Amino acid sequence: MRTITEVSERIVETPSTVTLRFRYTPAASPGQFVMIWLPGDDELPMSLSYTGEPKGVTIKAMGATTRAALSVQKGDLVGIRGPYGNHFDLTPRRILLVGGGSGTAVLAPAAEAAARAGSTVVAALGATTAAELLFVDRARAFSNRVEVATDDGTQGHHGYVTDVSQRLLREDSFDAVWTCGPEIMMRKVIAASEARHVPVYCSMERQMKCALGMCDACALGPYHVCSDGPVFPAERLTPLPEFGRTKRDSSGRRVPL
């Protein structure tokens, strides 16, 4: 069943990213996602970027539907179901966050909750350009070490966020790495972390239809991202030929990422 709820706040985070906040009371843990229905348009899986009330999702314009989602205004009605999927383990420890682009949206609430529970969080956040960096101020509130990278060098390290995370892994010691972003980025994060025996947890994204582990749209190897994930330990992902290479389109065909 869906709950129809009103968008209580719309925040423009970056030129291509908008956060929608809404009242939706079912309990949610950081890492979980909801299906958000834009009446008259599509229904999308979105990780919660705010898991407390009012809950929120942070949407980046990628295709036609996400662009339409950006035009949702305060006061508009949306349909929400969920939350679905698993979540990050919030046991206190030293955590390195590696967020690429809008991937930071799911990491931020997880890091906030982890920090509240006693974890120490170091954050490496990347984007194409300074204006597209997401939740840097929010990260500074849960972490006293936030480093950024931009592809064009407009802020922080000039290059990829993986350059930064590799340096941090050398300089510091961590009990876990949490990452979300392009799969090619996550593959690099995994390789660097495994070399230092630090376990990595990746938040994965695939096309979703039912979100109930039934329709197979989000099949990834033997897993369904909606019900076995979206958070996967790296050792489950690295053996999969699909990881970082292919996804399935709406018909179930394998297509390049």
Next chain:
Amino acid sequence: MADLRTTVAGISFRNPLWLASGIWGESGNSLKGAWDAGAGGVVTKSIGSEPRMGYPNPTIETYDNWGMLNAMGLPNPGIDEYPQEIGVARDAGATVIGSVFGADADEFARLGERMAATGVVALELNLSCPHAKGLGSEIGQDPDQVREVVSAVKRAVRVPVIAKLTPNHYDVPLLAEAAEKAGADAISAINTVRAMAIDARLRRPVLAHGSGGLSGPAIKPVGLACVWQIFERVKIPIVGMGGIETADDVIEYLLAGARAVQVGTAVAFEGVGVFRRLGEELTRRLDALHVVQVADLVGAAHGAPAAP
């Protein structure tokens, strides 16, 4: 311990609990997953000639514990791509039943031939899809078209052919008789019951497609009645489905006349572990009832004494 093995159209299955079409069956790994979890057979997603994206979301509405409404729109990767997925399941030793859908008898026959070539043990014809001639109706609504489709497929393949029937017809056994006359080796019933959801606050249908098909416990009585009536009118074996969640549900379908059953919505509600649970529950239940084998229950409720 009760023997769960069953035979349908000359093929033996390790138990009567099959994965229903449309659930999990788009990827080979998922078919393998259902088999590894204990399913007695796995039916693929319905495969067509071309890749098909299906309808936009929302494609699904759920009702707490009693049902699910869907209008996926037959998404599938197409018959050119699909054999590699079946390969994954067959390599795992799974007993795979290939489901196909087409717009007319020729397309069904072509697809059936290609599906049979992948090594599936049987074909299931999804006769509940929209047909090209009269928009909005289903091939499976018309006994003449059912006969044409089944005959064409039977001429094209050697594997057993199972005709999957819609419940959205005033006389479902009439469709079963048409399939039997055309040479179908078995009937499976039922597909989903036409249904829809409307949101009161938004004043619009919930599913992007408008209407869809209802599945889950809500339709069990409908499925039982269809299987019962079909059993009274045809000789070929029946695979029953609709709302199966417990061992007693399975037993009721067997008593109505099914030789095997399919489980779908329960996989969405409970996960694929439902197969192991149902298998164990069924064994215990049959032992408690002193039933030695599944076959002893098939159709056993027919001929029960009528009320005085």
